[in-house]
Amino acid sequence: MSINPFYSTQTVRSWSTIWGSILFVWGLILTQIPLLNLLSFEFAFACCLPVSFLGAHSGFRAIKILNSTNSSKLSTIRIWLIGVKKSIYLALIPLIPILLNAFWVRNCNWLAGFLFYLLLPLATLVIAHGYGILIYSFNSFHSQTNLNDQTVGSSYKIVRPAISESKALLYFTLVFLTALLWGIWGFISTPAVDVFSVFMGYYPGAIYDEELFIGFRLALSRLEDLMLITVLLNFQDHWKREQHVLQSTRILNRMKKLAFSFMYTLRLSKLSILTLIVIHFWAWSLDLHRPAFWVRHRLGGYTESVHFQMYYPQAWSKDRVKNLLTELEFNYQELSQFFQQKPTQSFAVYFYQSPKHKKRLMGAGHTLIAKPWQRSIHIHAPYVGDRVITHELAHAFSADIAPQPHHLSMRYGILPHMSLIEGLAVAATWTRGRGSGLLSRLSPHQWTAALRRLDIAPPLKALLQPSSFYSYNSSLAYTMCGSFVRFYRDEQGQDALNQLYANGGQGIDLDELIDRWHTWLDALILDDLIINTAEALLKYPSIFSKVCAHELAARRSQAYELENRGKLAEAYALWQSIDHDVPGDQKSLLKRIHLSHLQGDDQQALKFAHQALQSDHTQNTLSYLVKLRLKEWVIDLDMQVHDQITKQPQSKALVSPSAPPQVIPFETTYLTQKYRAYSELLKQSLNRSLWRRLTIKRYAYALDTPDELRPLLTKKLWSPSLDTKAKQSLLEHAISTAPSSAEVHYLLARSYFNQEQYELAHKHFKSALDLKLSHHSLEYESFRLQALGLFYRAQYKQAHLAFENLRDQSKLHILEGEDYSLRLWSDRSKFFYQYQPLPVF
Template sequence: MKNIFKWKNFLIVYAALLLVLNLILITLPLTNVFGYEFSTVNAIVISFLSGLYVISSSKEKVDGSKLNALAIFKNLSLLLLIPFAVSIINSIFTGFCSFWDGLLFYIVLTFPSIAVGSTLGIISFAIASRLRRLVFILLFIAVSLIALFEIYFNPQVYLYNPIFGYFPGTIYDEGLSVDFKLFFYRLLNIFFFLGVFGILNNALRNKKVILVAWRRVIYSLVVAAVFYLFVSPMWGYSTTFSKLNSELSTKIETKHFIIFADKRIEKDDLKFIALNQEYFYKKLSKFLTVEFGEKINSFIFKSSDQKKELFGSGNADVAKPWQNRVYVSMDSWESSLEHEIAHCFAGKFGWGIFKVAADFNPALIEGVAEACDGIYDEMNIHFLASIAHKNSFKVSVANLFSSFSFFGNVSGLSYIYSGSYVQFLIEKFGVEKVKQYYRSNNFKQTFEIDITEVEIEYFEFLNSFSVKDWQAKANYYFGRQSLIQKVCPRYISDRIADAWYLINQKNYEDAEQLLNEVLEKTDNYSAIVGLSVIYENYDSLNSAIRILEEKLEIFKNTSYEYNLIFRLADLLVKAGRFEEAKVNFETLKNSKPNLRLELLAQLRLILMKEEKISDYVFGSDYDKYFLLKELNLIQHNYSSIPIMINLSERLNENYKLFLSNLINKFEVKDFYSSYAALKLSQYMLQNFDYLNARKLAGLSLRYKNDNGLVEYKKENFRKAEWFHKNAGRILDELKISND
């Protein structure tokens, strides 16, 4: 133990630095809990300090004797003990998310760091006679940059690396726990790095032997690198394009795109995606005045789960503009594909090797893509930004575009303000100026005016929109917490996913236990809804209703309030408490938090008048569809038609058979009839009925007083018109193959 306190090898200094760092970490979001982020940061730091310590200890061995490896690692255990002790003591006072989850992360991610760092340290000592610390730093950076190499050249966004262990990808997949794959990877790290350490340590005392040792080390490194290169994709530690192409084996080629898709996806769906891509190309090239010399590759996954497994991001679709590739899944492409393709277009005037906004400014990166689309959840982004600005969700765009505060807000809020502001800049200064700003990230130099002055003009512009009494809509879209604001986000999200899997497997007892564990930590919306589902399946409607009523006040003025009201109202119908249900449905209809909820509530109020609400709420999808067909026999009930379309798709009903149910003439007189015409137009377009799609798209435009949807309807008409003129030719030229 006396070696620990020797100043010559700096261990006590490193320990003090590590203590200070961890006292800071427990005050920061995410690292303030004993979990993934805390363990990852310490893995990086301890790897670095371990290497420096081994170099210092090796220099003391002037007699040529080898290092006492056991003593080295025993002393370095102090570095492992300090973060552990700091976080545990902090958690005793502030609360654990999960001690066992945190311990697993710490053992699997942080413990191997002393083996990795020590080995890099002894390699640096062996190959250099002077400036060994500089050599170590360069070697440490080189090993870390293997991750950058994989991100740059491979499709994946997840990373496995000896220095930090594992990075899951985007911030939008919150759930994370230690699995066997990660455990085995770190086990391989330990065996490999300790093996190299042992070879070099045994050789250091003899200059002749060290040459032989170097041959062994180099041989080991080459063999390990080649072995890892081949087995890594098979074991799931990396995803190469050959691996991805083998999984996404259907290939479709158009004039400007090459699609790689899962073979289980219907060909008609892929043709529709191909047509949309060509339309987006035409729209974006005109908007940004950019042309491509090469084709954009798009990878279409069957589901977000498949995308998570192969690519690393389940909840977020992603573009890599430096690769000229986009990665989307079938369950989300309609809302994200244009946005991701816009990133590739922006790459043509992007900065650096990653072809993004200068200095990796996230507000500029996402703002340009959002401005190109201009629509968020069917509404104009200026309209939504105005709602946010006028209803207690104000954001300083000067701060948003000059710092990384983009990630400190709810993601939707940052995306909408960024997109709206960039679109405002394009309208005011022109697209070429904005492209120059994208390349430089220097607002004043580009526009010759301070960003705070333009911010004042922008807020005046937002104030010009007529969006009175939209607090409910503002709460729905922006009343959430960002990742760094949530309580135990990794633990909670992981347990919620497990619980819903158990619910789907009808294992209600274990699911209930998990959800109650979550609710002991925080009032989580998904956990509350999950419990209500369990109680309903236990035939305990009163218990399901009670938990929603008890928790509803907690979620007041948040995005979750309105979904809970809707869920509660349906349960009240099932319990025969119709008047109470009616009050809740009327609340949703009148407050209009979201168009989907408004339509669902409006339809249920109509069914109440028809005395068919119980049949509908208790019924299967087929029962619901049959009831809605009956509702539209004499005259159209326009609020029901978008829901009928969704049910028809879920039931895989023939398109022409569906149209035969709509025998009455469409008349657009109000919002509901206009929106029904819009959704029917989109459904026709999806079924390659271009003429009727254009007709209904034009019909939907007859009603213009619809609060933010006008631009969306105009865009749908432009698309329908373009499809009518170009789709036939594009489909004739389409090349489809299955590898």
């Protein structure tokens, strides 16, 4: 068979060299970009871009060469497979620099990395190659005899394509952009934030989601794309063979023959069509296609109020639905006051059961999402008092102060100004976190002031640049931007803030106001405890700087799940693997200590804690909060004193320089040491949950604590083998033996509260307060849970008074953020008392 010299081996080599060079350089570039510089999902996703055009271009050349060599009798599918085989080695070239880069950048899961490369760029090569053939084949070939060639004895015909490769590449670019625009349109018009793309494979959506939750669904999406191009190529192949029907001059005859040819094509392609239909319905059943009607159908529940349409899991109780709907209306009132205007439209609210449920139905897992242009928010596991509802609703509220059609603050009209977008939401919500916990104890102003004292606060002007926002961890960036936006509003007014937001910060000189903000922050009074806590909470790398962010997040999630299922050894092995990939990982350290303890190896747990603390003396790598937890573990696990007690049951003389010698039982010395150790640790923390835990442990070693309570308070209550009911039974028995113990009344009250037995909880909280608890943290929690219990029993008026009473308790060390949260709960109780929602249906 003669081969046209136009498609000589030299030409093929030149083409391969060009594409090989492009892909190698592309791989080199990716090695210099954080998060893309290792064999992982992000690297594979980025490689889909050049590989798409490689696949299309190789498709053009395959059909040209095979036509030029008089191989036009080959089926289109056969040409497709031959072309893929000849070009797939080029798609592997980006692996060379990324594998070499592994000498400098740690790769945590080679198997997952290669699988992502298979499912993304290599699958894209096959699919794009098919589309390249399809595009090129739409233009028929014609031939003519070249007399000049015949003079040199050539007997073949020169086959000239109807379009050039450059024009075919342009057509493919239009197809590629159309696919991208289709994905963008899905992001804009549906609840989904992630995108399954025919060429780019999969865009995971929320950037802060470290865990992908994708698995089999990605493979099914790729299979669906593959079957679609297979069907299209089958149609094209059969259609090409029936082109003679177009030669009829009569329109009626032509139409009849076209219809006959179409039915004939359907019969020949029925297997591939049937396979595509099955896969497509399978994809719907696994929620790969998620228009709004489908998400609402899958959730199943619907109710509405004056300002909200609420979609929720159908299994939720009517009381929960009614309370959440009322909570939405309460947030509507709060945000209307902040923005000093009411929205022009109602809002769609989507509630999901869990992060995995939300990820499956709309693409975001742990990240909460708002789409201001849709006036919609998406939240998992919501509850009354959950401040992320307020945060996401603030995004939706901002739609009325931002330009159409995007309803976002935009820099240069193109880039979302995330500093202002998130800063406004934090300023409107004001409490950090979900409304409780350590982060919510202080206001964003106080946390930002602490960051400045630590000299880890980035320059605000840099943070306000859209390109810089994601360079910092979300807690730091959100807190600082929220503090500045709130200050801007207080100084300039709401109208000025609206203008700043609408303009994307352009045309407004902020230098003087930033200086005034700095001066005001630096004047805030903060103690060392606040500053140390701020460093522990807010100083950590952004997702772009984390090692193997997605892989390690998946391992952590799996380790937690294994621990909950009682598979402690397997969970320990996973945490150990995390420490291997990220040496010195502090979460891994704490979990290995915890799991060693649960498995009965207290000596190993104590060894881990001692080694970490000793190493920190020289390297200073542990965060302040981790050091506190390690010190707590050392106090909990130190068995040396216990061994001495068993070996030396006799008394031991302790000499005081200011008093005559006296004999003190060794057991008393041991109790006193433990008591003092926990007391000292209590002074080093701001965390109320840690305060409460340490107070109970300290009480267990108080000299006046009944001896029969010590085993309960030091071991049994902390045992994971006992369920809530069993622990509650132990506490009920303890009350009968020690009815005057305020701490046991408190613990029993908490147990009743967690079981939603609010009346019994209220009774024992009152008893605990009357008997005088040994630390203000237990008093605060008793008052707070009493008020919450009244709220949950729908005694809203009494709850309002209880929250106001708690705010007046000056001795309970209530900080600014807590006072703000308590005021919200007081206002919420008053609102729930007055509000009458529509019936739930």
